[in-house]
Amino acid sequence: MTISLGDISVRYVQLLLKTARDNGIKTHSIEQQFLLSKEKLTSPYSRISIPRFMRLGERLIHLGDCHDLGLKCGANIRLSDLGITGYLAANAQNLHQSLNCIASYEKLSSQNLRGHSNVRQDNNKVIFCFYSISPYNQYNYFVVDLALRATVNFVNELSGQNLEPERIEFEFPAPHYASLYSQYFSAPVYFNQPRNAVVYRKEKLMIAPKNANEITYLELKTECDHLLSRVSQNDSFVEQVMNEIGPLLTSKAPTMEQVAHNLGMPPWTLRRRLKEEQVRFKDLIDETRQTLAGIYTKDPQYSLEEVSFLLGFANPTAFHRAFKRWFDCTASQFRANKTLTD
Structure with missing residues (x-):
């Protein structure tokens, strides 16, 4: 029996590379080094390993001296980057249910042996939690940066407005580029927290996505359940x-x-x-x-x-x-x- 740390859809690789290029980083040689051919990057359901993705991010950050690359990626991501899960979230009953969809069907675009995202409710708060990948170092900060900034982006895209979270929590200590976080989050950012999380007041997430359709949601959910079952059946x-x-x-x-x-x-x-x-x-x-x-x-x-x-x-x-x-x-x-x- 063998297991791996996990893998991630090439959609995220495309996002990482595009964001790097948009910020003046030449990616051609790195794409060759990581064997990221056009065929690999455009093949449906194609994935790369989590260690390889993290190493790719580290190389791009080092090459462009762009320590906020994960935050930039999170600010650029769109629901379509989640594939069918993004379209399901766009048709949910409310934004709380949308976040539940993103977490529940995360395995359709990425899986990590370290854990999986989840959505919790605590009194009048809704908390989107990204799993711990500690211990942290210079090449895995960007993964959490991307995940939490992406969550804010998804909520704003779904609602068609800027819905400010109550707070942003990072498990790792304040990095040397901590001053840049204010450019990406309007809410207070806290480091050295017990979790990686985006916290919203519940009432903010009770509105429906701007283009939601109930029938489309049910159709897409059936397909997502089928895909998730197929993915899960591969595991004994x-x-x-x-x-x-x-x-x-x-x-x-x-x-x-x-x-x-x-x-x-x-x-x-x-x-x-x-x-x-x-x-x-x-x-x-x-x-x-x-x-x-x-x-x-x-x-x-x-x-x-x-x-x-x-x-x-x-x-x-x-x-x-x-x-x-x-x-x-x-x-x-x-x-x-x-x-x-x-």
Whole structure:
């Protein structure tokens, strides 16, 4: 059984490249370096791996000294960049339901083992949360920048007006380009928060999208459900369990109860189904850790201490012992002989 960190639609790659070019960054050589042919960029359902997308963003930011590239992308994105999910959101009953659509069908355009977006309601607040990708470094800030600014853009495009959020929350510390955020958000921006989120007052999101049609919404929802089912059917039950383990790994190993809850089943059902598959829960945790260890350790942007944290080990010593067992070499030796690939 193998898993990956995830992948993302080339629609986002096109957005990244176009925004870079619009800001004077020459992208031809980078497109060649990343094997982004015209065929690759225009093929329906084509995707690239999450590590490759993040590396592409880092290279473009470095080349153009454009640290706010993610914010620029988020300001340029349109609902059509979400494909069928964007059109579904445009026909929802209200903007709250639109955001739910964007989060619920996120897997149709991107998926990440680290987690998935969700929409929460807290009293009179509606909160769009983008999942944690900590630890943060110079080449993954832009991903959260893009996601949160895009959320604001989607709400404004849906409503046909500038609906100011109540606040914007970033999980990472204020970056060195923090002064630029005021150019992209009219609401207060807070760093070092427990989540990545855009927070709206509920009443602002009770209006309908400007061109919504109820019948069109139902037709599109049927098609989105079909596509999501088809995507999900590609994963075996064991892979579904491993995909839930990944986001829960940070700082400590997840429990069967946590994973069962996320899968929408009682723990005894999860235990029974794993027994039918002849696999043990602790072995799936170990296999998930091993797969992710190979992905993270290849990337020098992560320190080995950060990798240990990402995989939920109690301390770096335990991580290094496990790594030697998995790969028959030390993490440092592995890193010295590998490069980041798909």
